[in-house]
Amino acid sequence: MEVAFGLTAEDYARYRAGFPESFFERLAALGFADGDQAVLDLGTGTGALALAFAERGNRVVGLDPAPEMLEQAKRRAEARGLALEFQQRGAEATDMPDAAFDAVSAATCWHWFDRPRAADECARVLKPGGQLLIAAMDWHTTPGSVLETSVELIAEHNPAWAKGSSYGFDPNWGWELLHHGFTVESAFAYVEPIAYSHEAWRGRVRASAGVGASLTPEKVSAFDAAHQALLAERFPADPLAVEHRICAVLVRKRG
Numbered sequence: 385m386e387v388a389f390g391l392t393a394e395d396y397a398r399y400r401a402g403f404p405e406s407f408f409e410r411l412a413a414l415g416f417a418d419g420d421q422a423v424l425d426l427g428t429g430t431g432a433l434a435l436a437f438a439e440r441g442n443r444v445v446g447l448d449p450a451p452e453m454l455e456q457a458k459r460r461a462e463a464r465g466l467a468l469e470f471q472q473r474g475a476e477a478t479d480m481p482d483a484a485f486d487a488v489s490a491a492t493c494w495h496w497f498d499r500p501r502a503a504d505e506c507a508r509v510l511k512p513g514g515q516l517l518i519a520a521m522d523w524h525t526t527p528g529s530v531l532e533t534s535v536e537l538i539a540e541h542n543p544a545w546a547k548g549s550s551y552g553f554d555p556n557w558g559w560e561l562l563h564h565g566f567t568v569e570s571a572f573a574y575v576e577p578i579a580y581s582h583e584a585w586r587g588r589v590r591a592s593a594g595v596g597a598s599l600t601p602e603k604v605s606a607f608d609a610a611h612q613a614l615l616a617e618r619f620p621a622d623p624l625a626v627e628h629r630i631c632a633v634l635v636r637k638r639g
Contacts (some may be wrong), residue, residue, distance in 0.1 A: 393454065400591050401510030403434035403491070403521050404576055405584035405589050407630055408440070414513050414634055417442050421486040424509060426475040426502070427493025431468075437489070438468045445480070447473040476501040480509045492520045494557060511639040516566060519632035520553035530585070530619045531626055533552050537614060538594040541607040545594035558633040566635035573632075577625040582615050585624055
C-alpha cells in the first residue's frame with residue numbers, strides 16, 4: 385500500500401494532536417531540548433514537535449520530504465510568531481553540517497526511514513555527546529473502545545491497510561543504535577487519554593495512513609460519512625477520551 389501523507393496535510397495539521405505536556409516534562413528532566421539547544425527535527429511533518437521545541441527556547445530546523453507538510457508547518461510557525469527553519473530533506477541525507485546539533489528528534493517517523501542510513505546521518509550531524517530522541521505517539525487500542533471501532537472501520541474501507549502496523553515505535557531500536565556510535569541513555573512508555581471532539585476525531589482518523597494518505601478522495605469521503613454515523617450511534621459523548629501510547633528511547637553520541 386502506497387502512503388503519501390502530503391495528500392492529507394491539511395487534516396494532519398489541523399486535527400492530529402501533538403505530544404502532551406507530560407512528554408516534554410520527561411524530556412526536560414533528561415536534558416533534551418531544554419532550552420537554547422540546536423535541534424534538528426527529522427520527519428517533522430506539519431511541525432508539531434519542532435514548534436514545541438522552538439516555544440521552549442531552542443533553535444530548531446525541521447526536515448521533511450513532503451512539501452505539502454512543510455507548507456503547513458511554516459503556516460503554523462508564522463501563526464505562533466516562531467522563527468524556525470523548515471527544509472525539504474530526507475532523514476538519510478539531511479545536507480546539514482557535521483557536528484552542528486545538540487539534539488536530533490524523530491517522532492512517529494523512524495519506521496518510515498532507512499534506519500541504518502538515518503542513524504549514521506544522525507551521528508554525523510550531532511556534536512559529541514549530543515542526544516538522539518526516537519519517540520512515538522499513536523493509538524492505544526482497547527476492546528470496545530472508540531479507537532478499536534474506528535480501526536475496524538478503516539480495515540473495512542481499506543483492505544490493503546495492515547491494521548495496527550502503523551505504530552511507529554520498536555524498543556529494539558535503541559539497541560540497533562549501539563552499532564552507530566550511540567549509547568542508550570533512557571527509555572519510557574506510558575498511556576495518556578487525549579480529548580477529541582467528534583469533528584476532531586474524524587479529522588484525526590482521516591489523516592491516518594490507512595485513510596487520507598492512501599485512499600482516493602471519493603473513498604475518503606465515503607469512509608468519513610460512515611465514521612460520522614458510527615460515532616453518532618455508538619459513541620455519542622462529545623468530547624471523546626482516546627487513549628494514546630507515548631514511547632521514547634533517548635541515546636547519546638559517544639565521544
